[in-house]
Amino acid sequence: MxxxxxxxxxxxxxxxxxxxxxxxxxxxxxxxxxxxxxxxxxxxxxxxxxxxxxxxxxxxxADRDALASAVLDENVRQIEAAADRPDPDLADVLGVVTWHLTRSTAFVDMLRVRGDGEQARVLSDRVRRVLDRCLPPGHRLTADDVMLAVAMVSGAVAGPAPAERERLALAAWRLLGIEVGPLRPHETADDA
CATH class of the missing domain: 1.10.10.60 (Homeodomain-like)
Known part of the structure; x- marks a missing residue:
């Protein structure tokens, strides 16, 4: 038909x-x-x-800012979705965070310049809450520690190709002694 x-x-x-x-x-x-x-x-x-x-x-x-905001919001939604299970795994969530760090300039800027603008603060706080939820009780790090580590890793992410940015990000995580799961986006319900 x-x-x-x-x-x-x-x-x-x-x-x-x-x-x-x-x-x-x-x-x-x-x-x-x-x-x-x-x-x-x-x-x-x-x-x-x-x-x-x-x-x-x-x-x-409406404009470039609205588009960049939508990218940032989608990045954070994927991170939240990666942690939305009964026993979220910090390494897996950090894999999603790191994937976004290697592929989203706006996301890197938001996490580096935490507090620069209301939207950046709100989105950064959402990521911090996700990381806090993923930390097992008694973990040596706090959510603020992990956010600082994410900002530090974002500073290491450079290079023209995603593969090079991934290599540098994973090297930075290794230097910090933090385990990171597979670097991948998280499929949201809207993607399925």
Whole structure:
């Protein structure tokens, strides 16, 4: 059965389903483009990478700050989701944190400059609460210690390619004596 068409043979508007897919594609593309070119990268490059027009980008995000905020929020949502189980494992959660450190310039900046702006404070506090929840009772580190370690590792993350940034991040974690699980994004319910 073929989908109904609008006059002139165009496919019917798929509405919210496509809008949600486009928004997710824009956030993923922004994370990649900002990591490669910095936060001042042309928004047209983000739209192109997402496979949508600039009009679609601006329907979802009023400006660069709104887009960067959405990337940051998605990063933190994935970290929270990685810890949302009865007995969250700190190493696994740090693997997700580190994956974001190696792929998201805005995330690195937020964690390095904790407290620079209300949104950065709120998101940074959300990450700290997740880490606090993952620390087993009597652990030698506090959530603030782990946040400091995350900021220190973020300072080591440099290099043009994600593989090089991952190598440096893992070396920094080893030097700090903190175990980190596999570096990966966490699939959220929206991704499934």
């Amino acid at each position: 073929t989908p109904p068409t609008e006059p002139q043979g165009r496919p019917a508007n798929q509405g919210r389903r496509v809008a949600a897919r486009n928004r997710a594609a824009l956030i993923t593309a922004a994370r990649e483009v900002f990591a490669e070119q910095g936060l001042t990268a042309p928004l047209s490059a983000v739209a192109r990478r997402a496979g949508v027009g600039q009009g679609s980008l601006y329907r979802h995000f």
